[in-house]
Amino acid sequence: MVQLGFSLYPEGHDQESLWNYIQQFPREMFSRVFLSFLQLNPSDQALLHHYQQIVAICREAGFEVVGDLSPQLLTGLGWEADILGQARAFGLTGVRLDEAYSASRIKELLDQEREMTLELNMSVDSKLVTDLLALGVSPERLTACHNFYPKAYTGLSKSHFHFMNQVYRTMGLATAAFVSAASAQQGAWAYDEGLPTLEEHRQLALADQLRYLLAAGDVDTIILSNQFISKEELQIMIEVFETNKEEIELEWESDLVLTPLEEAILAYPHHYRPDISDYLIRSTMPRLVYGQKDHPVRIQEKKAKRGDILLANQNYGRYAGELSLALCDLELDERTNIIGRLSPYSIELLDFLKPNDAFRLRRKEGISEPT
Numbered sequence: 001m002v003q004l005g006f007s008l009y010p011e012g013h014d015q016e017s018l019w020n021y022i023q024q025f026p027r028e029m030f031s032r033v034f035l036s037f038l039q040l041n042p043s044d045q046a047l048l049h050h051y052q053q054i055v056a057i058c059r060e061a062g063f064e065v066v067g068d069l070s071p072q073l074l075t076g077l078g079w080e081a082d083i084l085g086q087a088r089a090f091g092l093t094g095v096r097l098d099e100a101y102s103a104s105r106i107k108e109l110l111d112q113e114r115e116m117t118l119e120l121n122m123s124v125d126s127k128l129v130t131d132l133l134a135l136g137v138s139p140e141r142l143t144a145c146h147n148f149y150p151k152a153y154t155g156l157s158k159s160h161f162h163f164m165n166q167v168y169r170t171m172g173l174a175t176a177a178f179v180s181a182a183s184a185q186q187g188a189w190a191y192d193e194g195l196p197t198l199e200e201h202r203q204l205a206l207a208d209q210l211r212y213l214l215a216a217g218d219v220d221t222i223i224l225s226n227q228f229i230s231k232e233e234l235q236i237m238i239e240v241f242e243t244n245k246e247e248i249e250l251e252w253e254s255d256l257v258l259t260p261l262e263e264a265i266l267a268y269p270h271h272y273r274p275d276i277s278d279y280l281i282r283s284t285m286p287r288l289v290y291g292q293k294d295h296p297v298r299i300q301e302k303k304a305k306r307g308d309i310l311l312a313n314q315n316y317g318r319y320a321g322e323l324s325l326a327l328c329d330l331e332l333d334e335r336t337n338i339i340g341r342l343s344p345y346s347i348e349l350l351d352f353l354k355p356n357d358a359f360r361l362r363r364k365e366g367i368s369e370p371t
Contacts, residue, residue, distance in 0.1 A: 002214060002245055004237075005032040005176070005223035009186055010054045011040075011047060018054055021227075022061050024234060029241055032064040034145075034223050036188040038098060042076030055091035066094040066119055066145075071101065084113035094119055096145055103131035110141050122175065123147040123156060123197070126167045139172030148178035148225040150191040155199030165218035176221040179209040181237070183230035195225035206233060207240045208345050214244040215352040247358035248349055250325075252309055254340035261293050262339050265311060265323055266361050274355040280310070280324040281353055287312065287321035295320050298339075302332035307347035309340040309361070325350065 006025055010018060022033075035055065040047060058065045067087060071080075079086040087095045096119035100106070106128075110118060120129055122144035133139065146164070149155040161177070168175050177197040182205070187195045194202045201209045213222050229237070243249050252266065270283035295313040304310060308326040312319040316335040325342070327350060332338070342350075343364050353359060 002217075002219070002241075003031040003221045004029050004241060005034055005221050006030060006229075007034040007036070007178075007187075007223060007225050007227060008054060008058070009036065009188060009227050010051055015050075015053060015057065019057055019061075022058060022063075024231065025063075026238065027062050029238060030063065032066060032093075032221060032223070033058045034068065034096075034225075035065055035092075036068045037073055038068055038070055039188045040073065042073055048077075052090055059091055059093075064093040065091065066096050067092045068096045068098055070098045082112060084109050084116040084118065088113060088116050093117070094143065097121065098147075100128050103128055103135055106132060107135050107137055110137060117141060117143055119143045119145050119176075120168075120173075121145070121147060122164050122168050122173075126164065126171075129168065129171055129173065133171060142173050143176070144168045144173045145176040145221075145223075146178065146197040148180070148187075148195040148197055149199065150187060150189050150193060150195055152193045152202060153199060155196050155202060158198060158200065161198055162216065162218060165216075169218060174220040175218065176223055177213060177219045178223050178225035179206060179213065180225045181206045181229040181233050183233045184224070184226035184228050186227040187225065204345070207236050210237060210240045211244055211249060211349065212345070214241070215248045215349045217352065243360070247360055248353055249360050249362050250346040250349060251343040251364045252340045252346070252361050253343060253364040254309075256298075256339060258339060259296075261290060261295065262311065265290055265321065266309070266340065266363075268323075270323065270359050270361065272353050272355055272357045272359065276355055277327070279327055279330060281327060281350065283323045283325075283359075286323050287319060289321070291318070291321040293321065295337075297334055298337040300338060302334065302336065302338070304330040304332055304336075304338055305341075307342040307344075307350070308338050309342065311337045311339050313337050 055065050074080050074083055094117040098121055123146045165175050180195040196202050213219050265286045268286050271285060273282045273284055297313050297315060304326040306326055306328050310324040312322045314320050
């Protein structure tokens with residue numbers, strides 16, 4: 001089951017304000033807190049104490065807390081000899097190593113402290129996890145998390161992102177990645193260009209970032225990377241997660257005046273037939289429910305493009321009422337109507353739909369029925 005997480009950057013904020021912020025995240029959806037230590041000065045004891053208090057607050061609220069640490073910071077803190085033991089004493093439930101030690105050193109750390117998990121940076125390499133498993137480290141002691149990228153044009157490509165996800169999941173590790181919210185302006189560094197894992201997500205609405213990762217299905221935890229998301233955007237995040245964790249939601253629009261029957265078929269809960277076609281994703285059930293209704297022929301150019309929403313009309317006999325999504329450009333005849341089109345970003349999600357998957361079609365917000 002996919003879970004959500006969120007990030008905290010406690011410096012400059014008192015315990016009460018952070019506690020109030022933490023309380024907004026429902027425990028049944030959000031399981032962990034990401035806490036970056038990379039920007040900290042290890043000699044600032046007052047700030048470190050503040051961090052430790054915030055960790056305690058998060059643990060009291062029922063969240064796991066993973067601290068992002070670097071070898072340089074660990075040296076400055078004096079934790080090098082017993083990294084995981086010191087982190088557990090600090091209150092953390094896991095440690096993410098932004099820059100990794102050798103496989104043999106990590107195995108020593110895990111053998112020293114058996115109650116902690118160690119999280120690897122999965123954006124850069126897979127050799128380390130291969131070496132760790134070869135040394136006998138159980139994948140249950142390890143997790144993996146991508147980076148987020150504050151600087152524009154430095155985020156991961158989709159091909160690399162999905163390749164690394166597949167590598168780590170094949171080895172039995174839980175995976176995580178970051179999304180960022182437009183209303184949340186604070187991160188570890190003084191940049192305001194978003195904090196996504198995928199570069200293509202940098203300017204994308206949070207809802208669409210979530211829909212993409214949930215549809216792709218190769219990340220176990222999706223973490224909000226920046227701080228102080230608005231209540232309104234958090235509610236959108238929660239609603240999108242609730243809707244998309246079990247089925248893929250595709251956004252559509254239409255410049256037609258749709259009939260009540262067409263609207264009903266679009267709103268119907270759809271199911272991808274298990275017999276795969278290169279040309280269509282077929283949803284058969286609407287024809288069984290609405291096939292006996294009147295499905296008039298639409299007089300229109302019958303040239304469909306990938307992402308068009310097709311509806312078999314009354315001239316198609318037993319297929320009348322069947323809804324399909326075009327997977328490529330198609331030449332149609334008068335037996336099929338084109339009643340709408342997926343939004344550009346939803347078209348990308350077609351690649352993630354698999355036979356037997358449930359999916360829903362949702363009208364694009366701000367698009368009203370033409371009159």
